[in-house]
Amino acid sequence: MEKMAEADVKTALDRVPEWAEVNGEIQRTYRFDDFERAMVFVNKVADAAEARQHHPDIMIRYNKVTLTVSTHDAGGITEKDFELATTIDAFAG
């Protein structure tokens, strides 16, 4: 999996408009009604991450969950990151 060119990252971000590029990674913050619902989401993210062996950084602040994704082996953002982002967006509702 190769690191994407910057122009390709910008194009790919159009497919997941809630995500933003931050310090060479892609990031989105999800908001839920409360902590319990945030944790349900985090566990779904964990399952998706384990299935792919591709793990986002996950920050939980009460009802807000921030995911930060890049591909360490490639030293940057890859299609794998966007595939994970798209999958997670689909079940985040």
Next chain:
Amino acid sequence: MEKMAEADVKTALDRVPEWAEVNGEIQRTYRFDDFERAMVFVNKVADAAEARQHHPDIMIRYNKVTLTVSTHDAGGITEKDFELATTIDAFAG
């Protein structure tokens, strides 16, 4: 629940030596064998947090989990934070 004096925070930290004071909160990073074991721990933390309605910030980076705790209503660190830290240390092993 009142914000603790700095000297009392220092004394309380002696009871949970793996925790440190960071920017007016208390913080500890736990390391596990892998992401799955980290998530088992995070779910235990979530249950303890819900039971108390006292929620740490939880940062998960693969096998490392950083908890950051303070009492927002009190504007700083309280005994409630140390009670949560002690409880979590007990099941973190």
